[in-house]
Amino acid sequence: MNDEKETGRLEAFSDGVFAVAITLLVLNIKTDDANLWNQWPTLLGFVTSFITVGIMWLNHHRLFTHIRRIDTMLILLNLLLLMVIVFVPVPTALLARFLPEADQPNQIRMAALAYSGTFLAMAVLFTALWRYATYHNRLLGKRADIKAVQGIDRQYFFGPALYMVCVVLAWLYVPASLFMLLALAIFFALPGHALPQRGRAPKEYRPDEEYRSSGD
Amino acid sequence: MNDEKETGRLEAFSDGVFAVAITLLVLNIKTDDANLWNQWPTLLGFVTSFITVGIMWLNHHRLFTHIRRIDTMLILLNLLLLMVIVFVPVPTALLARFLPEADQPNQIRMAALAYSGTFLAMAVLFTALWRYATYHNRLLGKRADIKAVQGIDRQYFFGPALYMVCVVLAWLYVPASLFMLLALAIFFALPGHALPQRGRAPKEYRPDEEYRSSGD
Amino acid sequence: MNDEKETGRLEAFSDGVFAVAITLLVLNIKTDDANLWNQWPTLLGFVTSFITVGIMWLNHHRLFTHIRRIDTMLILLNLLLLMVIVFVPVPTALLARFLPEADQPNQIRMAALAYSGTFLAMAVLFTALWRYATYHNRLLGKRADIKAVQGIDRQYFFGPALYMVCVVLAWLYVPASLFMLLALAIFFALPGHALPQRGRAPKEYRPDEEYRSSGD
Amino acid sequence: MNDEKETGRLEAFSDGVFAVAITLLVLNIKTDDANLWNQWPTLLGFVTSFITVGIMWLNHHRLFTHIRRIDTMLILLNLLLLMVIVFVPVPTALLARFLPEADQPNQIRMAALAYSGTFLAMAVLFTALWRYATYHNRLLGKRADIKAVQGIDRQYFFGPALYMVCVVLAWLYVPASLFMLLALAIFFALPGHALPQRGRAPKEYRPDEEYRSSGD
Numbered sequence: 001m002n003d004e005k006e007t008g009r010l011e012a013f014s015d016g017v018f019a020v021a022i023t024l025l026v027l028n029i030k031t032d033d034a035n036l037w038n039q040w041p042t043l044l045g046f047v048t049s050f051i052t053v054g055i056m057w058l059n060h061h062r063l064f065t066h067i068r069r070i071d072t073m074l075i076l077l078n079l080l081l082l083m084v085i086v087f088v089p090v091p092t093a094l095l096a097r098f099l100p101e102a103d104q105p106n107q108i109r110m111a112a113l114a115y116s117g118t119f120l121a122m123a124v125l126f127t128a129l130w131r132y133a134t135y136h137n138r139l140l141g142k143r144a145d146i147k148a149v150q151g152i153d154r155q156y157f158f159g160p161a162l163y164m165v166c167v168v169l170a171w172l173y174v175p176a177s178l179f180m181l182l183a184l185a186i187f188f189a190l191p192g193h194a195l196p197q198r199g200r201a202p203k204e205y206r207p208d209e210e211y212r213s214s215g216d
Numbered sequence: 217m218n219d220e221k222e223t224g225r226l227e228a229f230s231d232g233v234f235a236v237a238i239t240l241l242v243l244n245i246k247t248d249d250a251n252l253w254n255q256w257p258t259l260l261g262f263v264t265s266f267i268t269v270g271i272m273w274l275n276h277h278r279l280f281t282h283i284r285r286i287d288t289m290l291i292l293l294n295l296l297l298l299m300v301i302v303f304v305p306v307p308t309a310l311l312a313r314f315l316p317e318a319d320q321p322n323q324i325r326m327a328a329l330a331y332s333g334t335f336l337a338m339a340v341l342f343t344a345l346w347r348y349a350t351y352h353n354r355l356l357g358k359r360a361d362i363k364a365v366q367g368i369d370r371q372y373f374f375g376p377a378l379y380m381v382c383v384v385l386a387w388l389y390v391p392a393s394l395f396m397l398l399a400l401a402i403f404f405a406l407p408g409h410a411l412p413q414r415g416r417a418p419k420e421y422r423p424d425e426e427y428r429s430s431g432d
Numbered sequence: 433m434n435d436e437k438e439t440g441r442l443e444a445f446s447d448g449v450f451a452v453a454i455t456l457l458v459l460n461i462k463t464d465d466a467n468l469w470n471q472w473p474t475l476l477g478f479v480t481s482f483i484t485v486g487i488m489w490l491n492h493h494r495l496f497t498h499i500r501r502i503d504t505m506l507i508l509l510n511l512l513l514l515m516v517i518v519f520v521p522v523p524t525a526l527l528a529r530f531l532p533e534a535d536q537p538n539q540i541r542m543a544a545l546a547y548s549g550t551f552l553a554m555a556v557l558f559t560a561l562w563r564y565a566t567y568h569n570r571l572l573g574k575r576a577d578i579k580a581v582q583g584i585d586r587q588y589f590f591g592p593a594l595y596m597v598c599v600v601l602a603w604l605y606v607p608a609s610l611f612m613l614l615a616l617a618i619f620f621a622l623p624g625h626a627l628p629q630r631g632r633a634p635k636e637y638r639p640d641e642e643y644r645s646s647g648d
Numbered sequence: 649m650n651d652e653k654e655t656g657r658l659e660a661f662s663d664g665v666f667a668v669a670i671t672l673l674v675l676n677i678k679t680d681d682a683n684l685w686n687q688w689p690t691l692l693g694f695v696t697s698f699i700t701v702g703i704m705w706l707n708h709h710r711l712f713t714h715i716r717r718i719d720t721m722l723i724l725l726n727l728l729l730l731m732v733i734v735f736v737p738v739p740t741a742l743l744a745r746f747l748p749e750a751d752q753p754n755q756i757r758m759a760a761l762a763y764s765g766t767f768l769a770m771a772v773l774f775t776a777l778w779r780y781a782t783y784h785n786r787l788l789g790k791r792a793d794i795k796a797v798q799g800i801d802r803q804y805f806f807g808p809a810l811y812m813v814c815v816v817l818a819w820l821y822v823p824a825s826l827f828m829l830l831a832l833a834i835f836f837a838l839p840g841h842a843l844p845q846r847g848r849a850p851k852e853y854r855p856d857e858e859y860r861s862s863g864d
Binding site (some may be wrong): 009010012013015016017019020021024028072075076079082083086087089090093094097098106107108110111114 | 227228231232234235236238239240241242243245247248249250251252262263266267270271273274277280405406407
């Protein structure tokens with residue numbers, strides 16, 4: 001009874017916000033020319049932002065398989081995180097609009113800064129939410145899967161710093177920033193403890209075990 | 217069996233409406249200039265309205281941890297409340313549009329009146345819904361947490377009057393009105409019985425206990 | 433086990449569609465003049481359509497407290513019903529746009545026809561869905577509340593005919609049509625067996641009992 | 649415990665995306681002329697895309713009555729599927745816009761290619777997701793309904809090839825492509841094992857049994 005999952009409605013509300021935000025990305029695509037290739041930067045922006053927000057949902061889902069209790073602070077941190085998620089269509093549209101305009105390098109840089117900055121804010125808030133929930137097992141279940149929790153700890157530890165690098169790269173050379181953002185999205189799609197670790201035998205590699213560990 | 221929670225679908229529908237309304241706020245932001253700072257009033261409006269609607273969701277969630285039964289009247293009151301929530305993007309857009317236009321003081325005042333009036337309507341409907349549900353424990357569970365319920369009673373008692381002050385301030389001096397709206401949002405983010413009360417020792421201060429009280 | 437409710441995801445999907453459709457109504461309101469009264473027909477359209485779609489949700493919720501099983505036909509009927517719900521913002525916008533233009537009586541009549549026709553289609557589909565589900569108790573639970581089911585039967589029996597009258601009135605005299613649509617929305621907000629019936633004593637009037645009857 | 653359904657939040661998020669995507673279709677309809685028949689191609693596009701996306705939801709729902717476990721790969725495949733679902737309003741709008749413009753045969757063909765190509769991508773992803781989940785019963789429950797699973801196998805086997813034909817037809821003769829897309833939607837609305845099969849007596853035809861089979 002004491003260990004009952006309390007996060008139901010918080011997850012449902014978050015799912016709703018993720019679902020609307022990810023769907024609104026399509027509104028950037030224009031429909032006045034049947035040849036969609038003519039707006040390839042917008043299509044590319046749609047695909048990358050959709051995948052990226054989707055992977056953020058995957059991470060949110062992963063954290064909340066471990067978080068079982070809520071309090072006001074967690075709700076507020078989650079709210080700030082959702083605000084950044086909802087904001088993603090804006091820098092996506094900016095990037096899609098100015099990326100093909102090679103004669104406006106300043107607008108391209110501003111758009112890349114807005115884009116990488118949005119993901120930096122997301123990484124900071126993901127880390128803050130996770131730290132808050134796991135500090136002294138504050139909001140985890142009594143039977144929390146220690147190994148999976150530590151896997152996420154390790155994966156999130158450098159998150160904000162890595163996204164800070166993307167922001168700096170946006171100042172220096174925009175394509176490098178976008179490439180690194182894509183690579184980081186793939187990195188965070190992988191389950192935390194599936195990643196190679198020091199001092200641990202590679203034979204123990206068990207992908208996705210956090211989803212199954214409750215039945216062990 | 218008799219005490220089974222009946223509010224599942226009402227909460228799911230409300231979560232959906234909150235999620236869409238809070239996400240639509242982003243549509244106010246324009247994407248034809250990569251320098252987002254140039255539209256700071258719109259960004260400010262996005263952030264404050266997002267936080268405020270988010271805190272309204274937090275309050276809705278808090279009320280429905282205690283409300284366990286539904287009837288037609290509650291559904292209709294909840295519907296009116298959702299209608300006001302959905303309306304929030306409109307006065308937000310008005311305020312973001314006219315706040316920087318110092319030469320149109322009348323439009324600014326009308327926008328501030330619409331904004332504060334919307335939150336007044338929200339406060340009145342929150343109070344009405346809560347009063348209706350708690351009157352003679354009409355729709356609460358049998359094991360309702362009396363202390364948490366009374367905490368919400370106290371917090372909501374002055375809600376409509378405080379928001380009425382915001383509306384009056386919007387006539388007199390717009391910045392004071394907006395500042396007070398922000399302060400009230402923070403006040404309603406706090407759990408009701410975490411607030412200092414007369415005749416109760418401050419050492420009993422236990423933030424967020426309403427979320428955990430079911431397991432006591 | 434055999435009587436397990438199978439309708440969970442159908443209700444969740446429907447709730448999502450209702451939530452988005454009801455929220456999109458706000459997009460009709462313009463935000464280029466802070467004096468919202470200048471667009472009162474749009475505001476009126478927002479309020480009436482919001483309430484009406486909300487009452488449709490209430491009816492959907494009511495039907496699915498009794499429907500416990502699903503099959504492909506029910507899913508398709510529900511899909512058609514949702515399609516009409518999603519369409520509501522269109523005739524609402526038409527009516528809000530042309531109602532104040534007294535010099536275009538033909539456009540007003542077309543808008544009123546589209547509006548009342550949409551609600552006629554909704555009534556037909558609600559009745560078809562309910563008839564399909566209740567025919568020989570096809571999709572009801574084993575312990576279905578007969579009295580509540582019969583109450584809905586009675587209320588829905590004349591539904592399509594009453595909405596047909598609204599369509600005819602839209603040809604003859606638009607205000608009468610709109611007034612009758614409002615009256616019907618209120619009628620369908622009432623629980624079916626709370627309505628006065630022939631051969632039943634008025635002392636048995638028990639509002640909202642369908643929500644509580646499972647605990648009797 | 650080991651067979652507990654883990655797909656709850658994945659289904660909730662997918663339902664949200666389906667609900668928003670299907671509702672956004674209505675934004676294509678213009679509201680500046682009360683005579684809606686004047687934009688019949690847009691209305692036709694709304695109806696066919698709504699029904700088609702709705703049937704895709706029905707298929708998604710059907711697959712996930714059998715899929716009980718999740719892993720990262722399934723979440724990513726599901727994400728790609730949702731991305732294509734969300735994209736549907738774009739080719740729908742293109743088709744509705746250019747279909748009546750008989751003097752632009754090239755734009756019509758491009759729109760029909762985008763439309764049929766979107767559904768081809770959807771068919772490929774549905775098949776991939778189903779294959780991944782059912783391969784060696786990877787993510788099915790222990791008591792998976794073999795007959796229903798095989799019914800879906802058979803129905804999905806030719807799916808991508810059939811939609812490939814639609815794409816080719818879009819090059820040759822657009823109306824034939826659209827007609828075949830409609831026919832395929834109806835085919836995939838039918839439950840898999842309700843379809844006639846070789847080596848099985850037609851008397852065993854039991855529509856929709858996959859929804860009830862858990863209670864056998």
